[in-house]
Amino acid sequence: MKTIEEAVITALKENTSWDGEIKMEQTLRDELGIDSFGVLMIINTLEDEFGIEISNEDIEGLGTVADIINRLNEILSVNA
Amino acid sequence: MNLQQFYQRFNVDYELVRKAGFNPYYPVIESGLDDIIIVEGKKFIDLASNNYLGLANDIRLKDAGKLAIEKYGMSLCATPIASGYSELYDMVRHKLSEFVGLENTILYPSCYQANNGLFNVIAGREDIAIIDRCSHSSLIEGVKSAGCKIWPFRHNDMTHLEKGLKISQKYRQAYVITESVFSTEGTIVPFNEIVALCDKYGALPVIDDSHGIGVIGKTGRGILEHADIKDYNGIYTASLGKSLANSGGMISGKKEIIDFLKYYSSHLVYSTSIIPSSLAGIDAILDIIDKEFPERSKKMWHYTKLICDTLIELDYKVSNSSTAITSIKSGNPLETLQLTRKIFDRGILVTPFIYPSVQYNEGRIRLIAGANLTQPTLDKALKAFRNIND
Ligand SMILES: Cc1ncc(COP(=O)(O)O)c(C=O)c1O
Numbered sequence: 208m209k210t211i212e213e214a215v216i217t218a219l220k221e222n223t224s225w226d227g228e229i230k231m232e233q234t235l236r237d238e239l240g241i242d243s244f245g246v247l248m249i250i251n252t253l254e255d256e257f258g259i260e261i262s263n264e265d266i267e268g269l270g271t272v273a274d275i276i277n278r279l280n281e282i283l284s285v286n287a
Numbered sequence: 288m289n290l291q292q293f294y295q296r297f298n299v300d301y302e303l304v305r306k307a308g309f310n311p312y313y314p315v316i317e318s319g320l321d322d323i324i325i326v327e328g329k330k331f332i333d334l335a336s337n338n339y340l341g342l343a344n345d346i347r348l349k350d351a352g353k354l355a356i357e358k359y360g361m362s363l364c365a366t367p368i369a370s371g372y373s374e375l376y377d378m379v380r381h382k383l384s385e386f387v388g389l390e391n392t393i394l395y396p397s398c399y400q401a402n403n404g405l406f407n408v409i410a411g412r413e414d415i416a417i418i419d420r421c422s423h424s425s426l427i428e429g430v431k432s433a434g435c436k437i438w439p440f441r442h443n444d445m446t447h448l449e450k451g452l453k454i455s456q457k458y459r460q461a462y463v464i465t466e467s468v469f470s471t472e473g474t475i476v477p478f479n480e481i482v483a484l485c486d487k488y489g490a491l492p493v494i495d496d497s498h499g500i501g502v503i504g505k506t507g508r509g510i511l512e513h514a515d516i517k518d519y520n521g522i523y524t525a526s527l528g529k530s531l532a533n534s535g536g537m538i539s540g541k542k543e544i545i546d547f548l549k550y551y552s553s554h555l556v557y558s559t560s561i562i563p564s565s566l567a568g569i570d571a572i573l574d575i576i577d578k579e580f581p582e583r584s585k586k587m588w589h590y591t592k593l594i595c596d597t598l599i600e601l602d603y604k605v606s607n608s609s610t611a612i613t614s615i616k617s618g619n620p621l622e623t624l625q626l627t628r629k630i631f632d633r634g635i636l637v638t639p640f641i642y643p644s645v646q647y648n649e650g651r652i653r654l655i656a657g658a659n660l661t662q663p664t665l666d667k668a669l670k671a672f673r674n675i676n677d
Contacts, residue, residue: 222441224646240647244420244427244439251438255454 211283214256215249215275222248231273239272253279259286303641307624311631311639319344320657322664326636332668334594334654335636337529339502339611340583341659342575348532348568355567362562367394368549371560379566383537386573387500387508389523391545395554396561398497398526398536399425404554405493405524405538406433406462408547413459417451417490419443419476421469424643426495430464442472445480452488461490467499467510471640471651473612475503478514485521492521501530501572502587502611507580533568535561583658587611590656590665597669606651615652623650633671 216229225239235241246269250261259282269275304310318325320343324333342348365371384392395401402425410416416430420439430437440447455461463485465476485492496509504512511519522544527535538548548555594613598605604616617623620641627639640651656665
């Protein structure tokens with residue numbers, strides 16, 4: 208299985224038109240141009256990858272790439 | 288808590304408009320949709336409205352509207368379930384069912400309202416909405432209000448859609464939601480494939496045919512005719528304010544679902560009925576389409592091709608359109624407004640789209656040439672594009 212960081216970066220690349228390097232501190236909307244449906248697509252890809260369910264509340268307040276990784280870490284540690 | 292703070296939250300961000308030195312939104316229209324229209328005192332060629340068949344200002348529609356006003360007045364001042372349901376409403380909804388080839392239809396005051404109100408009646412938390420990521424705001428807000436799982440799929444990407452359908456099996460019901468002709472891109476849905484995938488996985492297709500009805504299909508009956516789909520078992524919605532040149536929104540499908548919406552859709556039940564003059568106008572336009580569709584659509588497609596070919600020749604990036612919508616990929620929002628300004632300055636009215644109508648940091652400029660335009664007027668518009676930088 209991919210590491211969380213690898214999975215997030217793959218999901219970002221798969222679901223957005225961004226083809227440059229992805230850095231942790233990059234903001235999803237302003238820097239990577241990801242809208243709310245884009246975030247949902249990334250989350251849905253990650254759900255599939257890790258076999259988990261991520262609720263709408265879990266997605267709230269995600270601003271940067273690092274935020275997604277941190278939130279995913281939290282969810283996976285609760286599920287572990 | 289104080290009201291001063293409350294009102295301070297509502298500051299429109301005019302930064303982009305300031306940078307572009309121009310605001311293309313809410314232009315004040317001072318005429319009907321003729322060959323030349325008047326916008327803020329100036330003559331314009333209309334490539335902005337969705338008046339595909341060019342019938343919005345047709346005398347026959349206006350006369351039909353006038354007769355309805357004579358008989359029913361401006362409004363029945365009531366919701367359909369109460370006393371807003373006229374014989375005209377009853378007749379027109381059945382005529383529309385026949386037109387698109389579906390069992391039954393109900394009419395909302397607008398298609399935004401129809402799409403927005405549909406999903407909280409039919410879907411709930413146990414369900415999943417698999418929705419094309421380029422879908423119209425009314426569909427997006429509609430599925431959000433249902434509280435179901437939302438699974439956007441890449442635009443018209445059937446492999447990605449099927450992935451969603453595989454995942455959907457653990458939900459009570461999956462809905463696959465899309466448009467026929469995408470309003471900002473002008474792309475067209477591969478609806479046969481979607482219906483086949485829905486059948487395979489037991490999902491319910493929901494199609495918004497707002498830019499397809501009266502435009503595509505051999506006789507203008509929209510996406511179901513275009514894709515030659517018989518016995519459609521999903522839900523169909525369309526605006527009556529585009530090609531059909533009136534206002535209102537229809538939801539059509541199996542009798543069971545329409546009967547249910549009639550009593551349980553709050554967006555319908557608690558909203559004043561679509562007005563009589565619109566109903567009469569829809570009645571009239573369906574008869575006109577029956578007779579004049581071949582000739583009018585021929586003109587519309589001819590104009591569309593001319594516009595598309597000219598823009599490509601002039602090196603514009605034009606989205607891959609096989610419909611009556613030509614959409615220029617106009618760069619970021621600032622570039623989009625700057626180009627729109629040049630086009631407006633040449634006396635051509637177009638529709639610029641920026642976020643959230645299109646993806647963040649992108650822009651589109653949409654052109655639609657209605658069949659009411661004359662060839663000399665269209666030639667003038669094309670010439671203006673050729674000279675845009677002079
Ligand atoms: C695809 C689509 N669906 C729905 C609507 C809303 O239709 P109406 O104007 O009837 O509310 C529009 C119109 O803007 C549209 O383009």
